[in-house]
Amino acid sequence: MTSRILTFGLAAVTALSLTLTGCASDPLAEQYREGSNKNYIAGDGSVTEITVENRGEPITFSGTTENGDTVSSADYLGDVLVVNFWYAGCAPCRAEAPDLEAVFQETAVEGTNFLGVNVRDQAATIISFNERFGVTYPSIIDQDGQAQLSFASQVPPNAVPTTLVLDAQGRVAARILGQLKDPSILTTLITDVAAESSASSQ
Numbered sequence: 001m002t003s004r005i006l007t008f009g010l011a012a013v014t015a016l017s018l019t020l021t022g023c024a025s026d027p028l029a030e031q032y033r034e035g036s037n038k039n040y041i042a043g044d045g046s047v048t049e050i051t052v053e054n055r056g057e058p059i060t061f062s063g064t065t066e067n068g069d070t071v072s073s074a075d076y077l078g079d080v081l082v083v084n085f086w087y088a089g090c091a092p093c094r095a096e097a098p099d100l101e102a103v104f105q106e107t108a109v110e111g112t113n114f115l116g117v118n119v120r121d122q123a124a125t126i127i128s129f130n131e132r133f134g135v136t137y138p139s140i141i142d143q144d145g146q147a148q149l150s151f152a153s154q155v156p157p158n159a160v161p162t163t164l165v166l167d168a169q170g171r172v173a174a175r176i177l178g179q180l181k182d183p184s185i186l187t188t189l190i191t192d193v194a195a196e197s198s199a200s201s202q
Contacts, residue, residue: 044177044178045176045177045178045179045180045181046176046177046178047174047175047176047177047185047189048174048175048177049173049174049189049192050171050172050173050174050175052167052173052196055167055171055172055173056153056171056172057171058073058077058169058170058171059073059150059151059154059166059170059171059172060072060073060074060150060170061073061140061146061147061150061151062147063117063140063141063142063146063147064140064141065138065139065140065141066118066123066126066127066130066138066139066141067123067127067138068123069138071115071138071140073150073170076113076115076166076170077168077169077170078168078197079111079112079113079168080107080111080112080113080165080166080167080168080190080193080194080197081112081113081114081115081165081166081170082100082103082104082112082113082114082115082163082164082165082166082186082190083114083115083116083117083151083163083164083166084100084114084115084116084117084161084162084163084164085116085117085119085148085151085155085159085160085161085162085163086116086117086118086119086139086160086161087118087119087120087121087160088118088120088121088125088126088128088129089120090160090161092160092161092178092179093160093161093179094129094133095179096161096179096180096181097129097133097134097135098133098134099180099183099186100114100135100163100180100183100186101133101134101135101136101137102183103183103186103187103190104136104137105136106187107187107190107191107194110194111194112190112194113137114137115137115138115139115140116135116137116138116139116140117139117140117142117147117148117151118139118140118141118142119142119143119145119148119160120143121141121143122141122143123141126139126141151164151172154172154175155175156177159177159178161178161179161180162175162176162177162178163175163176163180163186164176165186165189165190165193167193167196167197168193168196168197173189173193173196174189174193176189
């Protein structure tokens, strides 16, 4: 019996280690290990910028928004796209919603798009949230996790909220892990990534 317990314990530890390998360098890893009962995993707001030569392949995704529209990564190619992972019961998501909307309004005139990826809620909850917090950009309903899977190399599991800035080719150029606490940082990231496209077209 003792031998079986030890074998099972070693297997469980090995599985956990494999699960955490991909995000071990992230500030979330310790929070996963401690097994807290939070309904969200809060990042520390750290910002990661990825230089052009170090960006991976373009992210491809598709989904249905709260209004029933089908969207895909192809719809946004050629412009900067900001993707925010969220759900209504997440306190940091509620706190950052007005700031995200403000940056969206500020940068939309330059062609920047925003898209939410809601990881838990149904359409009615998303619509209610948008009305309450004044959010005007759409969100993919991603209860099945398919959109999250597309971004898995950039977004640790359950890292909500997380905000990504994708370049005109659909590659991840920057990441904010956790709540957006200074909207000017996101605005600067967007402006810098947009300037790349302008420079390459000259």
